[in-house]
């Protein structure tokens with residue numbers, strides 16, 4: 430029995446690198462896709478800020494742009510994209526440098542042009558508060574079908590996930606959408622001079638929402654199933670997560686009083702063991718009733734019991750692990 434790593438590893442919580450989108454073909458993640466990300470302007474670019482709030486404070490546009498791009502880059506990497514941040518650092522990187530990097534006419538370290546270009550900005554109609562201007566809009570290069578498709582996919586998610594008015598898709602003669610040789614979009618994520626939207630632009634929750642929805646749009650455009658942020662598993666006290674390696678597969682097990690416990694269903698799947706059943710709150714293998722713990726709806730048995738029952742060749746703590754929280758299980762047959 431041979432199951433791919435993805436099909437057996439699920440609901441792993443703390444090991445985010447292991448939890449990939451269920452059911453998405455492996456090849457979609459193996460395909461290298463490079464996304465150029467651009468946080469528009471430098472932190473001290475003149476004039477790019479909200480009007481003053483009553484208490485005299487304001488937000489610079491780049492604070493929003495940069496926060497969204499930093500968060501987006503994390504989502505993209507989790508989703509197995511390669512990321513080229515074309516405007517890293519505090520300086521206002523010239524627009525031409527940004528697109529030259531994306532096009533790899535300035536060597537970008539990836540040896541090829543990016544596959545998509547995403548620039549994030551905050552909008553402004555003027556420099557005084559103006560409650561009439563509102564909403565999100567996305568620019569793409571006129572007449573470029575793939576750019577429009579990318580804009581549509583990102584817009585679909587952005588307007589679903591955020592409370593803002595949808596100003597629609599636009600074309601305009603913008604440097605980044607014109608000069609980037611790949612599908613390129615410029616997102617205006619709300620108006621800095623609309624006080625309500627300015628407050629949103631300043632909030633971490635809104636920035637996070639924007640980043641996540643842009644990542645979802647990119648996944649949709651490239652036909653990838655979005656990989657959710659894994660939520661940490663809450664374990665009862667005295668129990669700790671431990672990594673269980675079976676052959677080539679890594680699973681999340683438990684450590685309780687120094688002993689390792691393995692998740693029954695997933696580990697038996699990996700090893701091709703199907704002669705087990707769940708009876709009266711216990712796992713039974715070939716008539717042997719095993720001590721069983723049911724945590725968060727999954728059954729666990731002690732990994733040493735596998736060995737006592739002769740179900741595996743050997744079980745031991747990984748001597749190379751930095752801590753002693755990794756258990757190696759050698760199945761009888763290679764898996």
Ligand SMILES: [Zn+2]
Nearest residue numbers: 469490550551
């Ligand atoms: Zn801007």
